[in-house]
Amino acid sequence: MSTPNAPTGVCPFSGATGPAETDPPAEPVAVPPTSTSPGTFAEAPVADWVTIPDLYNDPFPLYQRMRAESPVHWVPAVNRYMVTSYAACHEIEQDEARFSADENNSLMKRAMGHSMLRKDNPKHQVDRDSYGSTLRPGTIKKHWNQIFASNHAKSLDALIAKGPGADFVWDYAAPYTAENLRLICGFHNATQEDLQRWSQSMIDGTGNYADDPEVWAKSAAASAEVDAAIDEMLPYLAANPDHSLLSGLASLPIPLEAIRANLKMTIGGGLNEPRDVLATTVWALLNHPEQLAAVKSDPKLHAVAFEESVRWVAPIGMYPRETTADVVLEGVHLPKGSRLGVVLGAANRDPRIFEDPESFNIFRPKKPHLGFGGGVHFCAGTWIARAQVAQIAMPALFERIPDLRLDPSSQSIDAGWVFRGLTKMPVTWG
Amino acid sequence: MPTITFAQSSGATTEITVAEGTSLMRAAVTNSVDGIVGECGGQAMCATCHVYVRPEFTDQLLELSDDEDEMLDCTTAERTDSSRLGCQIKMSPALMNIVVDVPADQV
Numbered sequence: 103m104s105t106p107n108a109p110t111g112v113c114p115f116s117g118a119t120g121p122a123e124t125d126p127p128a129e130p131v132a133v134p135p136t137s138t139s140p141g142t143f144a145e146a147p148v149a150d151w152v153t154i155p156d157l158y159n160d161p162f163p164l165y166q167r168m169r170a171e172s173p174v175h176w177v178p179a180v181n182r183y184m185v186t187s188y189a190a191c192h193e194i195e196q197d198e199a200r201f202s203a204d205e206n207n208s209l210m211k212r213a214m215g216h217s218m219l220r221k222d223n224p225k226h227q228v229d230r231d232s233y234g235s236t237l238r239p240g241t242i243k244k245h246w247n248q249i250f251a252s253n254h255a256k257s258l259d260a261l262i263a264k265g266p267g268a269d270f271v272w273d274y275a276a277p278y279t280a281e282n283l284r285l286i287c288g289f290h291n292a293t294q295e296d297l298q299r300w301s302q303s304m305i306d307g308t309g310n311y312a313d314d315p316e317v318w319a320k321s322a323a324a325s326a327e328v329d330a331a332i333d334e335m336l337p338y339l340a341a342n343p344d345h346s347l348l349s350g351l352a353s354l355p356i357p358l359e360a361i362r363a364n365l366k367m368t369i370g371g372g373l374n375e376p377r378d379v380l381a382t383t384v385w386a387l388l389n390h391p392e393q394l395a396a397v398k399s400d401p402k403l404h405a406v407a408f409e410e411s412v413r414w415v416a417p418i419g420m421y422p423r424e425t426t427a428d429v430v431l432e433g434v435h436l437p438k439g440s441r442l443g444v445v446l447g448a449a450n451r452d453p454r455i456f457e458d459p460e461s462f463n464i465f466r467p468k469k470p471h472l473g474f475g476g477g478v479h480f481c482a483g484t485w486i487a488r489a490q491v492a493q494i495a496m497p498a499l500f501e502r503i504p505d506l507r508l509d510p511s512s513q514s515i516d517a518g519w520v521f522r523g524l525t526k527m528p529v530t531w532g
Numbered sequence: 533m534p535t536i537t538f539a540q541s542s543g544a545t546t547e548i549t550v551a552e553g554t555s556l557m558r559a560a561v562t563n564s565v566d567g568i569v570g571e572c573g574g575q576a577m578c579a580t581c582h583v584y585v586r587p588e589f590t591d592q593l594l595e596l597s598d599d600e601d602e603m604l605d606c607t608t609a610e611r612t613d614s615s616r617l618g619c620q621i622k623m624s625p626a627l628m629n630i631v632v633d634v635p636a637d638q639v
């Protein structure tokens with residue numbers, strides 16, 4: 103082999119992804135064996151005690167009860183089977199032949215069009231490849247880190263100008279991640295506020311299980327605005343290329359319909375997720391002073407805290423799949439065409455995999471969590487999220503506001519189960 | 533059919549016979565070989581299928597692509613001259629009896 107294979111560069115967050123040198127080596131993950139032999143399966147128990155308001159407020163006690171009872175339940179309130187064990191979620195992720203992403207009657211397809219997230223291979227791969235190198239570590243290192251750092255400085259200035267009592271999510275994390283996403287996508291004709299509005303309206307459509315016509319109207323309006331913005335940017339970026347997703351797509355023979363759907367999926371997934379991980383990680387550290395002190399004294403631990411946060415509160419808590427045949431999953435029978443909710447938020451707290459799973463602990467032995475999904479749909483924005491949150495935002499934040507703390511006079515609020523994050527996080531300093 | 537030997541840092545080894553064209557990562561994941569995660573399903577996007585290829589087999593491997601190269605910078609265990617991504621190694625007659633060492637850390 104002629105290419106020398108020695109370390110030639112550093113990861114964009116390098117030095118920041120590994121555990122501290124003194125950490126014990128990670129133990130291999132023991133995934134409980136699957137029981138697929140015919141004749142030994144059971145029907146899924148019915149969890150009629152699960153309600154959407156309870157899931158929304160705090161799903162974790164419900165997940166504890168469900169996991170202890172069965173890896174899969176039929177949940178009438180959400181009209182799906184909910185899969186809550188690590189082993190069962192992992193099995194689904196690795197097998198797209200039996201568990202299709204191309205769900206029938208998908209709300210996401212209605213809200214955003216048919217994106218790569220709802221396609222199986224080989225169609226999925228064509229769309230995914232069309233994103234090129236924009237989201238990969240090499241481009242992050244060469245191009246995005248610098249831009250993220252400059253966007254971050256502005257967002258932090260705005261937070262500081264707002265003063266103690268400002269809301270960490272809405273006065274800082276949201277505008278920062280929205281501005282990054284605007285440039286990653288290539289919307290030079292929109293503002294970060296537009297990105298926030300588009301993202302929320304379309305995500306509300308994707309989760310519109312109640313079929314509220316007003317939600318559909320807002321979602322459709324946002325979708326039309328995105329279409330118009332894309333139409334305007336494509337010819338411009340074809341003539342003036344940059345590192346954005348739309349710029350890469352402008353030169354490819356990809357149908358406009360796919361470009362539109364994939365960009366809308368990216369607007370939805372690329373904003374809430376880094377915003378929520380940033381807030382959740384900082385919130386958890388502010389609640390655990392000894393862990394915060396460790397992170398401040400060892401920069402490598404920013405990345406460890408980020409991963410633990412994604413495990414602890416997966417920002418995408420559930421995603422759908424549909425069975426393509428009669429299957430037996432972890433001993434539970436599922437008829438062909440069953441609609442499943444793969445509950446990452448529950449799998450990541452499975453006590454068979456993670457010791458003391460309900461607690462946030464950056465010192466736990468590292469094991470793979472399922473927070474970014476797995477298999478061919480593994481989150482394409484994983485490295486971008488790691489870079490903007492753990493590499494850029496967290497170190498700068500704690501350096502500029504070393505005495506940052508949660509505002510004791512006003513409660514933080516976290517909410518959601520399909521998507522979960524802080525909806526209110528007042529902070530103070532000085 | 534080609535055979536892959538996975539050597540753990542503990543000294544334990546696993547030998548797996550696979551069909552030509554199968555990736556080394558897929559062979560490991562399907563057979564529950566410890567220490568190979570393969571989070572991204574083989575897209576060279578996660579670096580959790582990192583292996584050290586024994587020197588006598590490196591000449592038979594395809595050259596590193598840019599994608600693999602940049603992802604190898606993001607491995608949890610140290611990158612060395614023999615580091616490769618298991619998902620980018622497709623089994624062929626040239627790699628009949630490849631032996632790889634599994635890093636102690638993968639995430």
Ligand code: FES
Nearest residue numbers: 572574576579619
């Ligand atoms: S399986 Fe993800 S990089 Fe190989």
